[in-house]
Every structure is written in structure tokens, then in C-alpha cells.
Amino acid sequence: MRILVIEDERQLARHICSALTRNGHTASALHDGAEGLQSALTDPPELIVLDLNLPGLDGFNLLDQLRQKHCPARVLILTARGEVEYRIKGLKAGADDYLGKPFSMDELVARVEALGRRAATPQASDVLKVGSLHLDVHRRRVMREGQEIPLSPREFELLQVLMEEPGRVFSRIELSDRVWQRDHGYDTRTVEIFIVRLRKKVDAGFDHPLIQTVRAAGYMIKAHG
Ligand code: CA
Numbered sequence: 001m002r003i004l005v006i007e008d009e010r011q012l013a014r015h016i017c018s019a020l021t022r023n024g025h026t027a028s029a030l031h032d033g034a035e036g037l038q039s040a041l042t043d044p045p046e047l048i049v050l051d052l053n054l055p056g057l058d059g060f061n062l063l064d065q066l067r068q069k070h071c072p073a074r075v076l077i078l079t080a081r082g083e084v085e086y087r088i089k090g091l092k093a094g095a096d097d098y099l100g101k102p103f104s105m106d107e108l109v110a111r112v113e114a115l116g117r118r119a120a121t122p123q124a125s126d127v128l129k130v131g132s133l134h135l136d137v138h139r140r141r142v143m144r145e146g147q148e149i150p151l152s153p154r155e156f157e158l159l160q161v162l163m164e165e166p167g168r169v170f171s172r173i174e175l176s177d178r179v180w181q182r183d184h185g186y187d188t189r190t191v192e193i194f195i196v197r198l199r200k201k202v203d204a205g206f207d208h209p210l211i212q213t214v215r216a217a218g219y220m221i222k223a224h225g
Contacts, residue, residue, distance in 0.1 A: 006036035033057030
């Protein structure tokens with residue numbers, strides 16, 4: 001994968017790039033938020049490793065602008081350990097996954113590759129439909145009532161899992177496992193944040209909400225009526 005690392009701690013950025021390069025990826029680093037944004041918009045990489053605390057432009061603003069401009073890159077944010085609110089804020093702003101500092105390079109490479117995995121293996125069926133919502137697996141486009149709905153890569157994957165089996169209830173743990181593929185445990189809070197994000201994009205402004213919460217069980221997607 002082609003990866004852009006935006007991290008102002010130069011030594012850390014260098015270590016990240018060499019770990020990624022050793023594992024067959026192409027990685028380059030920038031140390032300033034504004035430069036990082038510029039580069040990501042003019043020449044979008046497949047994945048961005050993004051530190052949140054940056055000079056020039058902080059990671060949250062950067063992320064926000066990337067998503068507003070529909071930059072297709074996957075984003076893995078780096079957050080200092082224990083900063084739960086930071087992580088939640090980052091995911092709400094459009095990150096696809098996160099890693100707490102300090103982390104091992106093996107863990108970083110594993111997170112990066114988990115983010116790339118689903119993108120590289122599109123399913124056989126091409127267009128999934130639930131009510132007026134259409135998801136084109138190969139083109140990675142989502143439309144509702146003729147209107148295109150831009151989604152981040154992880155939002156797309158979560159929606160895809162739900163739409164592959166309409167009417168089936170998925171637990172938060174299963175969704176966490178299917179979409180984020182964490183090696184150690186589950187993160188149901190992240191799933192909840194992504195469901196909120198998806199609802200805002202897929203259901204807000206339409207008459208019949210498709211994404212449904214099933215009390216004490218999880219979520220499902222189902223056409224109205
Ligand atoms: Ca920093």
C-alpha cells in the first residue's frame with residue numbers, strides 16, 4: 001500500500017516508515033499538519049497514519065477537511081495512551097481506526113494491514129440493495145434515491161456487512177470483529193460511533209430509517225414495510 005505518515009516526532013515518523021517499508025509498503029512522512037493535508041488532497045495515498053497533536057494544523061481539523069473533500073484514503077490515528085475522548089473524537093471526525101501510543105511497530109503494521117485487507121478483496125456480488133439504498137461493492141459507491149452518499153472506507157465496510165444480510169441482527173462484538181479485526185478483544189464503543197456516523201449519512205433526511213437498533217442485541221438493516 002502507498003502510505004503517508006503525518007507525525008511531527010521525526011524519529012518516530014522515521015521508525016514507522018521503515019517498519020512499513022520492511023513489510024513491502026511504500027511510505028513517506030510529513031511533519032506538519034498543513035503540509036500533510038495539502039499532500040493528501042493533491043495526491044491521495046491509500047492510507048494515512050495520522051498523529052493528532054501536530055503543528056500547522058491539528059489532526060482533528062486535518063481529518064475533518066479530508067472527509068469534507070471526500071478524500072478516499074483510509075486513516076489510522078495515533079493517540080496518546082488513555083486519551084479515550086481523543087480517540088472517540090477522532091473516530092467521530094472520520095478516522096477508520098486508531099492505535100494508542102506507545103505501540104509496537106508490529107502492532108502498527110498489523111493495524112495498517114487489517115485496514116487494507118477488506119479493500120483488496122471485493123465480494124462476488126456487485127450491488128447490494130435494501131429499500132432505496134444501493135451499495136456497489138466494486139465501485140465502492142453508495143446511493144439512496146439517486147443521491148450519492150460519500151462514506152469513509154470503514155463506514156462503507158460496516159454498511160456492507162449489514163447489507164449482505166438484511167434483517168439479520170448483528171451484535172456489536174460481531175461487527176467489531178468483522179469490520180475492525182482486532183487481535184486483542186473487541187471495541188464496541190467504536191461500533192456505536194460508526195453506527196451514529198452511518199445513520200447521519202444514510203438515514204437522516206429520508207422518510208424511512210433503514211438502520212435499526214435491536215435492544216440488548218445489536219443492529220440490523222431492514223427495508224421499511
Ligand atoms: Ca505529535
